[in-house]
Amino acid sequence: MPDEDLQKELIRDLIIESVEGLDRYDQELLEFENDHDAERMNVIFRVIHTIKGTAGCLGLGRIEKVAHVGENLLSLLRDDKLKVHEGMISVLLSLSDALKEMLDTLENTESEGDKDYGELIAKLDALQNEDAEPQAETPETDDSQSFGLFEDEEEADEVSASADEEGTAFGFFDDEEEPQTEDTPESVQIEEAPVNQSEPTPTKAETPKAKKPTKPNCSGSSNVADSSIRVDVNHLDRMMNMVGELVLARNQIIVNSTNYDENALIKASQRLNLITTELQESVMKTRMQPIGNVWSKFPRIVRDVSSEIGKKVNLIMEGKETDLDRTIIEAIKDPLTHIIRNSIDHGIETPEKRIQEGKPEEGMLSLRAYHEGGQVIIEIMDDGAGIDIERVKSKAIEKNLITSSQGSNMTEREAMNLIFSPGFSTAAKVSNVSGRGVGMDVVKTNIEKIGGSIDLQTQIGQGTTLNIKIPLTLAIIPALIVNSSGERYAIPQVSLLELVRLEGPQAKSEIEDLYGSPVYRLRGKLLPIVFLDQQLKTRLEDTNDGFSDEDIVMNIIVLQADGRPFGLVVDQINDTEEIVVKPLGKQLKGISCFAGSTIMGDGKLALILDVLGLAQHSGVITDSDNRALLDDDKSESDIESRKQSMLLFNIGEDRRMALPLSLAARLEEFSEDQIENTGSQQVVQYRGQILPLIRVADHIQGINTSNEYEGKTPNTLQVIVYTENDRSIGLVVDNIRDIVDEEIVIQRESSTAGIKGCAVIQNKVSELLDAPEIIKSADPGFYASAC
Amino acid sequence: MNEQKQYCTFYLGNLFFGVDVLKVQEVILFQDMTHVPLSSPSVSGLINLRGETVTAIDLRQRLELPSVELPEPPKNVIISAEGGTVSLLVDEIGDVIEPSEELLEAPPENLSGIAKDLITGVYKLNNNLMLVLDTERTVEFDAAIS
Known part of the structure; x- marks a missing residue:
């Protein structure tokens, strides 16, 4: 690299490091003002020290000089030779302002500028000499505007000489810290926008004649420090790998476009899909900042x-x-x-x-x-x-x-x-x-x-x-695509709770009317229902004509807005898709029901529903709801705590049984020929162990199993794996039906062995199986040997 | 010498309009539109302009002119306004003209209704009058209907 470029590069690094450092400096200084933590002062000192050192190396005498004076004061503070007070903090803050200003000038004009910081230096000097007695000083960042004499090399030398006298470290290879190498093992600087360096400016950064206006050359906000972020190197490597895969997938597809092979194309598209997703996530992660x-x-x-x-x-x-x-x-x-x-x-x-x-x-x-x-x-x-x-x-x-x-x-x-x-x-x-x-x-x-x-x-x-x-991000969100009155709408996945589909004759009657407001009983709780076509005033007059009751299908999308669920009825539910969000024009901002629009795969537009806006528009949530909501939540959690997940299954022909799901480790299916006999017991090999099987039906009185099993020997056995103390046992049942969340109240104690009692589950009487009891009777050794 | 302004012109029925040509991004043929429910009649819908969503404004509605059956579908005059890109739906596109400043006159006092707000001047051309439309104000309205 030519020297000139190297110099520029180094100066840019200096700017990035220093601006970051000075931000830290400000923060730490303010914290230090409160807690007087010596460790903080070390950090503060180091920032200025680094700037001084690096600036010195690069021949930036003015920055070095200002930093040097500040360093002197800070070293006294660090060594506890001076007591900090409010006025001093203000001056130290204006030191960071001055340095930032100079760095800014350096970035924009490639010279340090010629603003006179004499006043600041004098203040810093004065503070060094004062004793611990506090003295209120107003923070004054505005230094005199007079164009001072150019600082030239001589003066810089003088400073370095004095720095040497002080015995403070100065120079290239300062062992205490070297800004460029500090973070390199795990992070790297990425430039988002190339820094404008194309101007043919005098090369020597110190050339005093390079007097340019100090205002930024392009858009004000995008200076070097703002346009770079820190990224984990591992992360970057992973991204590079993915880009490699992406290229491979592209090649496959290109090859395919000339000699068409459907299978290969499908495979390649799937790969492409996968890689794109990963890459997308990865890039997003890079862009995420606290x-x-x-x-x-x-x-x-x-x-x-x-x-x-x-x-x-x-x-x-x-x-x-x-x-x-x-x-x-x-x-x-x-x-x-x-x-x-x-x-x-x-x-x-x-x-x-x-x-x-x-x-x-x-x-x-x-x-x-x-x-x-x-x-x-x-x-x-x-x-x-x-x-x-x-x-x-x-x-x-x-x-x-x-x-x-x-x-x-x-x-x-x-x-x-x-x-x-x-x-x-x-x-x-x-x-x-x-x-x-x-x-x-x-x-x-x-x-x-x-x-x-x-x-x-x-x-x-x-x-x-x-x-x-x-x-969270402007760009891409997952969304559910639905149809209503012939138009497509996208519903952001984040507000989606579940989908409910009602079919057949009962569909209509399941939506009940409560003073004109439709509601649906979702697992025993009332869910306010909103018809999308009605809310958007797109309902066609003859919606129900030509439909017999059997044809009716109700698609309810259960959404959550402001912590409150409501059901949205749409005509059709399509797939979920990742959509790219495009904002709506200014004129349409006032329509609270829409959050934006997106372009679908066929090039047409679809509107993105704003769930909260829609809920407010339809009156599903209002301010007055809040109280009710709180009460509601409380009672719900009460019920929740009494609710149990129950596994429902059949034994014999028509005995409905239930078992708390927490007792079932796994549900498995075994084919009959896997069953082996050891002595009197039937066992299967299961996950490298021998799993004894118990036919539940044999251990409950009143179930006549004999002719059933003889009649239709099932090819597969449905087995509930019950595990306790690392020992497992398989309960063979006839038909595993469902898992429900319900509040279980045992209505009637049972005298039958192996049955705890009866409870109403899903409106039907079910018997609660007493699994430990059955296991005990079938395999007395199970518990004994466990203990 | 002051530069003469160029106007992109179009027709709505018999009315002849002109907008500052520098505000016009492009003119395109009719596009498929996505209807926006709950919006005022002034909004025809949304069009996909090379991957960007653009609101299409029914200029007839906006100017409170009666809607008519057109022999051809309306054209889109894409305006780059301050608040973003917007399309104005017009009956027919005219030429880009450069009328002499001397022909410009303030809109007549008896102009009423919305036109008074949106029309900033009238050019007395030889064979007809060209109404100068203020694009910023034309595209600035709240399309939500309460």
Whole structure:
């Protein structure tokens, strides 16, 4: 590699490493402010030290100089020679700002820029010399704008000389850390976008004449550090393997297109299918990033904003590890930052006011992220003043967003949504932080752009909660394709619980009418039913004409919206498919029943149903349901706990028997010729063991087996394998019928040996088999030898 | 010298419309559409434009013109608007013309209804009038019917 390229490469590495490092630096510094953990200070020190070292190697004297001064101060802190205080943290934070600024300039102009950081250096120096006495200093990041003299090589040399004097490590092969090699064994840097380096710029990064405007050359957000992610090397290897397989599958198909062989084609398509799926998952995994990556910047923002406007805020973050698609993470960064600033500025009150109102002096701002139903929910909650709805209304009227008559007719929720309209701000005065009237509308548009939604709840004096729901990934989701009134619709698999099909004459009557609302009894519970064609107003007038009752088939899709199940009746259920989600046009956003559209295999479009929207539209879930829902859940869990899974089978001709499923280890079928005899017992070889068989019928009184077995010797035996203490025994029954979940109440004790009693299962009387009793009578040694 | 604006023109019945040619992405023949339930009559459906979903707006409905049986299926004028790509369904496509600025006049005062909002000007051409349609406003509406 030519030297020039090498230099560029190294500088780019430096930028990536340093920006990452400085983010960490900010975080650790803020934590250090609270817990004074010496280990943190080591990390902090190391970041700056690394930057200084690497910058020095690459001849970036100005960065090195600033880092060096910072390092000096940090080394004193590390060695406990100085006590940290708030003012010092602020200065150290502005050190990281200054370094970031220089790195930014370096990236955009390939020179370090010529901004004078003298003031910062002086401050850092002053702090070194001060004694432990705390001194409040305002954080001031804005350094003087004067274009200082160019720092030239001489000065850099001077710095390195002084660095040597200090005895601090400096140079290429610093043993303490070497940024490039630190992570290489398990991770590698992937560049998403090639960094713009094509400009013919002076090669020497230090050339003072390379004075270019410091603004980014292309889109502002995509700088080097943001456009790279860390990926596990093993993962990358696996992906490469899969791509190899993909190529092979493609080759097979290409060969097939010239000499057609149906079997080979089917095989190749299956392989292709498999590989695509795996590859898709794999790539998705690569793109998934914990939301903590964005959040890590928030403590700093909270600190800066709150100290700027004199408020005290405690930031709580939960669910940092929640994974999200990278593009989504990028997209929510700015909206979240804005919301946080807003919460501090508008929401949380000044300490004096909080004390007056009997709240703790320090305001609470909590961020919570979690997965729910294929979505990620981010909750931003503050315990501030809340939002005065009347004030929102009057403000909106004042700004001509609504008329006063509109205002008085608005529901609370509608009024709340005014906050998201363009040109709205309730801040009494415009501050540096917020209140310029642009903001929440942009937040809303940005979130909606990625298919998310934002919802606001507030209570005056108690605080405000913002709920942001965003999809896990924008691109591809599994969905069930259904037909209704001749159109296809896709239902996201995440909200699907089960499918129920009602056939024949009873189909119609099984949907019962409850004051005009159709319901279906699903395993004894009422399930509200929604007819899709009715909801979408696509029902053809003559739906039932020409159908006799026998022809009727009801397809009920049991869906879950907001934790509440409901049944959706459609005309036809097709297959499940992975669909590529395409957003709907702006005009159609208002239709809550649809979440988007997708293009089917035949090139036609199908709409994706928004299950929650559909449920709300049809009135299956409303706010007032919530209470009932809670009660419901409780009673359900009560029943659940008494429910048992029962295995139903027949003995003899018509004796219905039941056995708790938990007692059956496995259900097996053996053919008659597998049975061998050992003495008086019948056994089969089963999983390398000898499994004794007991014919249950022989051990229960009142079952006359003889002529039945003689009459039709079944070719296969159905066997329930019963296992206890690592010993197994096979119970031979005549016909295993079903497994049911039911609450079992023994109605009548039985005097028959081997039968515990009778219970009503599936509306029929069944006898509960006492398996241990039967085993004891048939094979007395089974329990004895186990003990 | 100010640049003269070019207009992509089309007909709805006897009315002659023009939209800024820079807003028009392409003009295509009638496509199969997927009906969107619960949407206002202004939305004809969705079309698949090379893998992208595009909302087709029935311009007659949007401009509150009566629907008529057309001898030929409507054409799609694909507009790239701020909120995304949208298709306007029109009766017939005209030429791209470059009328002189001097012929432009504000819409007459007695223009009423939705046309007042959507028509920004009138070019007095030799043989007819060309109505300038504001594409952004035309495609900006909420298609949900409550």
